[in-house]
Amino acid sequence: FAGTKDEIGFIGVHIDINQYGGDLVKSIFNTLRGLAEKDPVLVTQSLKANYETMQSMNTRRRQMWEASAYKNYNDFRIFIMGTKQNDDIFGEDGICYEGVGEDGSLLPDDAPDSASRRAVYRGQTGAQDDIIPTEDIFLNIHRYYPENKLTEYLLDLRQYRPRVIQEFFADLHEGAKDIVSRLGDNVEALIFLLGSVEQVYLFRNGHWQFIIRYIMGNTKYDTATGGTPITQWVLNQIEAVLKYIQDMVVRIEKLEWNSASNAR
Helix, strand or coil: CCHHHHHHHHHHHHHHHHHHHHHHHHHHHHHHHHHHHHHHHHHHHHHHHHHHHHHHHHHHHHHHHHHHHHHHHHHHHHHHHCCCHHHHHHCCCCCEEEEEEECCCEEECCCCCHHHHEECCCCCHHHHHHHHHHHHHHCHHHHHHHCCCHHHHHHHHHCCHHHHHHHHCCCCCHHCCCCHEEEEEEEEHHHHHHHHHHHHHHHHHHHHHHHHHHHCCCCCCEEEECECCCCCHHHHHHHHHHHHHHHHHHHHHHHHHHHHHHCC
């Protein structure tokens, strides 16, 4: 849009992070296969791979500070603002898509302007990337989402993904259901799973630091590109992850205590 070095760096870091997407999906499929085949070695190795892949993604994420100067973010941020829940900028009726009918079909050239479709859509947002939602579902972090408007926004954004991704999420919901209880007393596997959950926390916390510096440091406008309240959005999911980590630590400590007691 703006064509600046900072915009190119911003886009490049996101692409760079996603180079590990194949390894992430492979680790998930192998974990689920190991659970189905009752192969604890494969499960543990695959969860370790998942954890290490998330570590690599977080390492690349931190390059944003060098790749794109925060003070120049507004130069191109405006181009990814959505119309939904951004009434102060676009008005309640959104944008008129001239020559496009209500059903999305092209109108004839002589069609009146009133026939054109008016619509509102959310803008580009990091929540539309597939990495963290995939991990949320696989690790069962989604079970800790609070029931509030912010979570509704999160789930609404999933409708903006390609149909194949939406179907993948639905299949993963079923395949990874109750993954913690299915790991049983495999403490090593649970520790790697906890490590991945912590990496999700670090990813989200890093995103929050970007918001503070890149967005809140440049503007007083408190609505995110996706139409969500910018000061609450990421914190909603961070709190869910921290609660999950707390419960996982307690679970692992109990298993280790029981194992030590039985060994006496």
